[in-house]
Amino acid sequence: MSLRYKRQLPLIGEDGQEKLRSSLVAIVGLGGIGSPLALYLCGAGVNLRLIDGDKVSLDNLHRQILYGEDDIGLPKALVAERELKRRNNEISIEGIPERLGKENVEELFSDVDLVLDATDNFTTRYVINEFCVRKGLPFIYSAISGYYFAVSFIMPRKTPCLRCIFPSVEDSGPVPVIGSVPALVASISATEAIKYLTKGKPSLMGKLLVGDLDTMEISEIRIERNPRCPVCSAINQ
Numbered sequence: 001m002s003l004r005y006k007r008q009l010p011l012i013g014e015d016g017q018e019k020l021r022s023s024l025v026a027i028v029g030l031g032g033i034g035s036p037l038a039l040y041l042c043g044a045g046v047n048l049r050l051i052d053g054d055k056v057s058l059d060n061l062h063r064q065i066l067y068g069e070d071d072i073g074l075p076k077a078l079v080a081e082r083e084l085k086r087r088n089n090e091i092s093i094e095g096i097p098e099r100l101g102k103e104n105v106e107e108l109f110s111d112v113d114l115v116l117d118a119t120d121n122f123t124t125r126y127v128i129n130e131f132c133v134r135k136g137l138p139f140i141y142s143a144i145s146g147y148y149f150a151v152s153f154i155m156p157r158k159t160p161c162l163r164c165i166f167p168s169v170e171d172s173g174p175v176p177v178i179g180s181v182p183a184l185v186a187s188i189s190a191t192e193a194i195k196y197l198t199k200g201k202p203s204l205m206g207k208l209l210v211g212d213l214d215t216m217e218i219s220e221i222r223i224e225r226n227p228r229c230p231v232c233s234a235i236n237q
């Protein structure tokens with residue numbers, strides 16, 4: 001096995017590394033969470049599909065660490081693909097400069113093993129949730145607002161779905177953010193993804209990890225399925 005992965009092999013083993021090499025993960029959103037998430041999974045040796053329809057702007061740079069000043073105006077998905085290929089040329093990295101929606105979710109998720117929600121809005125999250133529940137595809141929800149963060153591993157048919165946790169959230173536009181807060185969420189999500197892909201045992205199934213990095217209070221909330229959830233109730237029964 002490659003020298004590249006020498007320091008993680010004691011933790012995941014050659015078979016775990018092989019599982020990463022044969023896994024395809026979709027990252028939806030390449031902003032403050034998606035940038036470090038993509039960097040860590042690329043480094044770990046996971047094949048990536050990177051989905052984002054936005055272009056880089058100056059006010060992204062304090063947290064979106066994949067991009068530089070000379071990338072302003074370029075599609076994030078294509079810059080991310082270029083930057084990640086510089087770091088690992090042994091995996092498949094595919095940038096898709098499109099916004100995920102009902103019209104393309106089937107095509108973009110058809111062959112993936114895990115979806116990572118690194119978006120900044122519930123419109124897209126609900127599209128991810130509905131598709132993943134219908135197809136039995138696991139996904140990791142991650143979100144930040146100011147100093148607050150939340151992460152959960154959603155395994156359709158086993159755990160509550162995103163609609164069970166958040167029945168109806170209306171997006172209210174960009175939230176304030178310190179760049180290091182989404183980086184923490186990305187680290188948690190990337191670690192959960194690697195644990196799931198290598199040994200099938202993430203820690204946040206059926207749990208919502210929430211924290212406030214202003215007070216440094218972090219807690220785990222056990223979440224319950226809504227028996228009348230419009231998305232998962234028919235499937236889970």
Ligand SMILES: [Zn+2]
Pocket residue numbers: 160161162163164165226229230231232233
């Ligand atoms: Zn549900």
